[in-house]
Amino acid sequence: MQTGHVTTPFGRRPMSLALVRTQMAVDSSDQNARIEKWKVFRDVCEARERFGLQDRALAVLDALLTFYPHGELNPRQGLVVFPSNAQLSVRAHGITESTLRRQLAALVEAGLISRRDSPNGKRYAHRNRDGDVEQAYGFDLTPLLARAGELAAIAQDVAAERTRFRRAKEALTICRRDVRKLLSAAVEEGASGNWGQVEELYVAILGRLPRHPNLAQIDRALDEMQLLRAEILNILEMQLKPENMHGNANLYERHIQNSNTESINELEPSSREEQGGGLGGKPETKSAPIEREKAKPEPIKAFPLGMVLRACPQIADYGPGGRIENWRDLMKAAVVVRSMLGVSPSAYEKACNAMGPENAAVAVACILERSNFITSAGGYLRDLTRRSERGEFSLGPMLMALLKVNAESARKTA
Template identity: 30%
Template sequence: MQLASSGGRRLRHAALVAGQHALDSGRIVTRKELSAAYRLAQEALGLRPTLRLVLSELVANWGEQPWERLLVWPSNEHLILRTGLSERALRVAFRALTDLGLIVPKDSPNGKRYAVRDAAGTTVDAFGFDLTPLYAQRESWAGRVAELKAERQRIKRAFDEITIARRATEEAIDALRETYPQMWRPEMEQEYDALLARTPRRGTAMPPVGLLDAWSTLRCTVERSFFHAGNGGTTCRHNKDNNDSSSETCYSGFRKDEGGEAVPDGGRSASAGSSGSQDEPPEHEVQEHEVQEHEVQEHEVRETMTAAGRTEPGGRVRPSPGAAAQAEPVGGLAADLVPAAIREACPATMAYGRPARTPSEVVALGAFLRPMLGANETVWTEAVASIGPLRAAVAVIYVTQLYEDDLNRGGDSRIRNPGGYLRAFVRMVASGKIDLAADLLAMRRRRMGT
């Protein structure tokens, strides 16, 4: 049987190569199998609509004969009727399909397409188009389709990651500008706009090399700025090293005197200040942030006190009823009574497994709870310097209990930033706007129901 053109048509190398494909002997190819091969081929090669239409009609004319070649012989009139194409368009499509190695023309002596029958009328041969190359390369088509699907998945994942990084960067810039305007820089938004202009729309091609890395870098930069702004310029909430035994307190800025009272360790503080520890941020780095947030945090303290009915006309916080008769200023409150008052007024702080039986243990408990409020160590240093270590510890414990009660209450939280709340609370105690002893005893009475 003829494998390539026999005349009347220019010989093409692709036709000779395609003619080398053969079928398995003794096997009849069904139209369904040939159609499956056609679908794989059109997806693997990305055939344009005209070629798909013509090839589909050729496949539909396969009669499932037990031949060595898959020959079809539809007339041009039949194909024009089925496809709606002109005869010239059909010829262009035949040449393109031949060049792609999908079909091989088998021309008759007169250039017509027809079947050859024997004396009994059985079709034994035909002149037309050989579809054997289409079916014989089905495994190659399937492999190419798998590669294309994998490539599309890689492109989709790349654009998905870029979209995630872009949206996260946009949200981080907005949050930084609204929450910490002093940390926002116009260069961040300019770089965002430049990357946005470089980012193409989703398509069939991979995004530019390095675009995802650029988005990820900008996202990390903005989120790191937001993180440092929330931590007062430090790298973590609890920035004081503790490499001693787990039974030792995290707070080492005080020592016990002969009476067991916690007092400032002047020598240790001086040596630490002279050595310039890298774990503690310089004071000037946090002062700007503190000044900007102080008025907001003091407003939160006043809102909390107002909700409890604890303010007087003019904005001064009013001591609890009878507090003046029951408690003197904090410095006058007997030190041996403070631990018992703490245990009864602030039961939530006892759940951390830290004892509060002596004033020194109360100081250690306050130092332990300070980082849990998200307060920088400069808050504790300021509190000790302004109101003393014992009162500073009582303030931390008191604010911790207030925060726990606020969370347990449900609904909108009045204390949105407990670390900043603590700083404002300490400053109001130091200025005399809040009587710490009266507040502690009032909380104790509310807790005990007396």
């Protein structure tokens, strides 16, 4: 019966402590374990990118497994195979000897097989009178058996990640199509709005995607594209509502302008005339509050927390333990930042009532990011609150602008 032991490689191949550790881990594995060899091979194929293996390495591993005579890897039946390079080359679809040596070394380095070298470096076996192998020198398949559970978990994780990637790409394709067609319809049918700026944001989002993006880059682009789509629908919804069909078209243009945080003028609170005037600049009548009560604006939709933290990374420093893991942490951090910026409790409370506590915390995080440009944080938040009550404010453009600024800064520092 083949017994496990730590062995050094033949010839000029060096020995390392990592190789000793790997062989010890294999030797300490369960000697009663067994696994179907082709199941392990399928898991290795699924997880090959995690190990940095090429397709030819899989072909060599497949060839090695064909030299193992049993369907299950069983340590009681010996796990060392000893084919020659010529035999391996034939079963590995005729690869050259130099490529074969390179791929065998890659399998050993990945910890999927190990070498059991003979005194002269040849591969052979000693058999007893019954023809059973007593001692073999070649390639040991024990690491595949010892790591079978790990390989299966990695294969499942890779498959799940591939599914997430495929679905994220599908969602981005649909969202991209929605934005493109909604934007074209708005321009062709003469809807009011700063569609040139929306077009620039759309192109910028796609421009930040590399030729072969990973899952994180796809998710980031999807968040930004969904935010842009929500803003387009928000603008169009305001124009398509029956009560707004006969309103002043300048209102929708002002919605885009007021939501554009790239403008320095917007960083100061609105004037008294703008705050107290109606749509035409005239003082409000006594019936105006009643009309606003009847046409109460819909609450601002909450945005994904991950998107908020990418747009406003500074707020994380004020979360519990210096990080933000959920919306409760963000709201706690907003209270700390509110006090630091000099925003009164009453102003923050009104913002929470008008926007909702989550969106009020997002607004404070945005103000923190642009604090160098804002003269009075308290006055600015009160102005956002009033505009939110009138249905003239959206957090979307603020977050989009900050995402764009942070992305440009990251490219400059890269």
